[in-house]
Amino acid sequence: MPLKSFTITLIRHGETEENSLGIIQGQSDTKLNATGIQQAQLLAATFPIEEYSIAYSSDLSRAYDTCRVILSDSPQAKSGASLKDIRTDVRLRERSFGPLEGQSLDALIKLAKEHNTSVVNFVPEGGESPEDIRRRVRNFVETRLLEEAQKESTDDRALKILLVSHGGAIRELINYFVSFGHHSFKAQKEKTRIIPPNTSVNDFLVHYDLQTFAASPVKTVECLRLHDVSHLPESFQKQALSQKQVNDHYKGPAV
Template identity: 35%
Template sequence: MKTELILLRHGETEWNALGLLQGHRDSPLSAEGLRQADALAARLSTLSFSALYSSDLGRAMQTAQRIAARTGHPVHSDARLRERGLGILEGLTREEASRQHPEIFGEYATNAPDFVVPGGESTSQRLGHAVECLGEVGSRHPGERVVVVTHGGVLSSFFRHSLGIPPSTPRAFSVLNACWNQFDYHQGAFRLVTWGDITHLRDDSLDDT
């Protein structure tokens, strides 16, 4: 039996709005991010699902907790769903990172999967954690629907992984805040069903909240 995994990106944070690299450092949801989280909660309140999982970083937990307040599910946090740690680049804009750490930022910007940012980790390390976690979740809930709140970098890497796209391929797709993505898990493999759905963010989707 397949497991339906609804993978969500957290709502917009204050650092997202400022264009700062976050990694493992955190920032609260902005006013827009709170609206986005509530829109996800409203959509999920009409959908039956078995469990709610989240990255343990504050921005993901804040999004998941607003969903939980509407649906009644406990939030199961897991550090393996975290965003990639960006070490010395965290808290900087891309322009600042390029100016202050040109060689490191240059390597980071190439999408080299095994490049470890000083004080952080590589894309392949973070993807390995996420795939392990999502595989366990899929095996734990056969024939069920599960919701997972995670991060843009994780989703971007997981998208490539599931479709067999080389990880160093430049990103030619969007990973928007509060986007809704569905993958089915069956016999150890993931299959993309829906990507980048943000229909719940239309103003009229909040009429019943």
């Protein structure tokens, strides 16, 4: 049987006050600030939401509200021809940092150094490890996402899925897709390691087979677009791309 496929667009939520101040948010339910709302509105103005059949979001407000703005403020929504239902899933939440949530990024860096480990791999008591978040986003893809994609797919229309989540969760989703090794990722290798900028757009073409008995039903993935913030004015682009990187393996700017 031929492989089934769909295009998925991963979008990081807009800016929050904590985000702008370098405060660890994790699974705290922080809200979009005025800049974050404006970023989402600017994306909505050119986003072809009429092409999408499914919208997923983390249940945390900053992601859900970004998704809601994209759906409600698109030109198609104003004419009544837009996707309205948002499906939430707790597996799309940001990585938990336990008691460090609400503290500065510098506090995390300091503790990691004291424990003689990397910032990425340091796990605060009660928080999640990189493997924890990696496992749950993969579980989301290989169970709910693929099963619902198969139900929604038709022969006359290419299925497109919108997913709004958080920087760490999206980075793990991107790395999961990278693991399937399609050549289209080679030119983007360094970019796959960074935390996506606020309201950045990432597109992937996913080929899968739910009848397989292999380790994963995903077979190949093509990278179509990565960390695109062209919908933002130049000043916003610089702001979105200048965030600190909690990543020991990438030392360059988030571009």
